[in-house]
Amino acid sequence: MRIAAIALACLALVGCSGEPSESDMRKAVEATTRRTLEAQGRLGFRQFDSFRKQGCVETKGRPGLHDCYYAATFAPQPGDKPLTVNGKGRFQTTDKGVVFEDLGAQPR
Incomplete structure (x- = not known):
């Protein structure tokens, strides 16, 4: 019973972390x-x-901002060979949705 209560408390904290x-x-x-x-x-x-x-990690000294890493694959132009990039961005959840600031991407 006690373990279940602790697990539920942890899940509640994860849901409120603001991480996108x-x-x-x-x-x-x-x-x-x-x-x-x-x-x-x-x-x-x-x-x-x-x-x-x-x-993602919360940005030091800036609560509510998260620096996140991602991998995205796409063809820049229809018919082009698909390109995969590893990117890093800063994300903030607002009442208008998620705001994204590009911190760089590296093709691979």
Whole structure:
């Protein structure tokens, strides 16, 4: 009984951590990628072929902000060879959704 109460308390804390979900991260990074590619004249990007959250840590000294790592695979132009990037971003959950700041990505 006591272990179950501790487990439930831990789950409640995880739910309130403010850490973005993989789905929220994907939506925010896709929107930024779409805007960036369109600004470069590269139309046609709609969504990632795959997206995986690799982990997050709360930003030191800035409660509510999380630095997160992710891997995203997509074709920058329709018909191009898919590209996978390992990215890092800063995420904050607000009343208007998740805000994303790109901290860099490395193609692989």
